Amino acid sequence: MPDFQTSPGMRDILPPESARWRRFVHVFAGVAEGAGDGQVISPLLEDLGVFQRIGDATDVVTKEMYDFVDKGGRHVALRPELTASVCRAFVQHRPLTPWKVWYAGSQFRYEKPQRGRYRQFDQVGIEVLGADDPYLDVEIIALGWEFYRALGLQQVNLLLNSLGEPADRARYVQALQEHFEAHLDTLSDESKVTLQKNPLRVLDSKRPQDAPLVAAAPKIAEFYSEAAAAHFAAVQAGLTELGIPFTVDSKLVRGLDYYRHTTFEYQGGTLESAQNALGGGGRYDGLVESLGGPPTAGIGFALGLDRTLIACDDEGVFPAPANDVDVFVVDTTGGLQALQITAQLRDVGIGADRAFENRSMKSQMKAADRSGATYAVIIGSNELDAGEAVVRPLRAERALNPDGSPSDGTQSTIPRSDLLDHLKKALS
RNA sequence: GUGGUCGUAGCUCAGCUGGUAGAGCAUCAGUUUGUGGUACUGAGGGUCGCGGGUUCGAGCCCCGUCGAUCACCCCA
DSSP, X not given: OOSOOOOTTOOOOOTTHHHHHHHHHHHHHHHHHTTTXXXXXXXXXXXXXXXXXXXXXXXXXXXXOEEEEOTTSOEEEEOSOSHHHHHHHHHHHOOOSSEEEEXXXXXXOOOOOBTTBOSEXXXXXXXXXXXXXXXXXXXXXXXXXXXXXXXXXXXXXXXXXXXXXXXXHHHHHHHHXXXXXXXXXXXXXXXXXXXXXXXXXXXXXOOGGGHHHHHTSOOGXXXXXXXXXXXXXXHHHHHHHHTOOOEEOTTOOOSOTTOEEXXXXXXXXXXXXXXXXXXXXXXXXXXXXXTTSOOOOEEEEEEEHHHHHHXXXXXXXXXXXXXXXXXXXXXXXXXXXXXXXXXXXXXXXXXXXXXXXXXXXXXXXXXXXXXXXXXXXXXXXXXHHHTEEEEEESOTTTOBOTXXXXXXXXXXXXXXXXXXXXXXXXXX
């Protein structure tokens, strides 16, 4: 065992998985920027207060924060989510609205780690501030949907709900509280605790014992104001217009207190229930104001990298890309030739690798095969003396003869001076 | 934070009721008068997560601890 390893819930992302992560963000950036969203890069560390505004009934804030006092006496925290950071940035810089941004980055929550749930975890997300148009809700939800499709995921379910306006939500919470308190004896002990902190969250209970009571609970829809009902109806109509299937789930409350009106969650069809939330979001029209800004509408979502990639694995889509090089140089004369040739190839944009430590021909050919290169360039003492090089196709299905015809797999000996042109042509 | 399961070579794992460690893959080298992907031979690599205890003797039993994993909780 090594003396050191990563802290609990934190890990190294190694190749080739790391390349997959990079591509994941790249695909997301393409989707977001295609809708006119620009990237915002905010600090990992913020004043603790930024996150406390998320709400004191939110575990993310009260129990799971990595917070500490820095050398200047500031009470700071590693960001547990990015929505609050984006709103803080909005208040600080006051860009023109609607402000449409996307982000990608690590977040930190001190939780007990599990598969698909880490203390340092990565999300990509979109936030739009300064517009309360229900069709914006539709655009946001559709962008997430489009992203999953871009990855190749088929089995994603969209759950949709509305928490109404703050007053609606407050009346509903009270009704819920009364409902559960009237049946306290059948409620699980855990849910009794939850009830004290946040009655909405009791709807989220996965304990079978609570199921009947939850099913019998009043529904949020009965409490919508006219405006809230109209907003929600417009969102549903918009999604239907775009042909995006969704399920209205009145129990979808989500854990962050700042949500109002539209909330939604993308669930993976193949994942275990504990980790099946691939991403989610909703409206948070009061958050900017609570951070000291003007009353500003806001909506956004965040998608977890890990869970989405697990879902991709389950469906066999979006595999880690191969990091294949174009040419592998085999040099049995000491390595200087390989040094020159790889440098020349890279200089003209051809990916090139080689072996080190002057290994045997066989060993170097093995390495060439492993590298995924289309061609091996072989330099032995004969070639060196004659000023020649052997070009050997390693992947017949990809390789071409110099004249452009498909390779029959045989190698050719060519003058060293023609090597670069030969390979450029063969790889074009 | 609470509870269950697990922790043996780089990787995946075997190791019966306790007698001081094995396989496959991978790596390296050779079989081949210079040429890889299939074959054969050989080599290197492990204080059995860590720390205590029981025992003549522990990878196997007990306690603790760290980590992973699963459920609850929470959420992405």
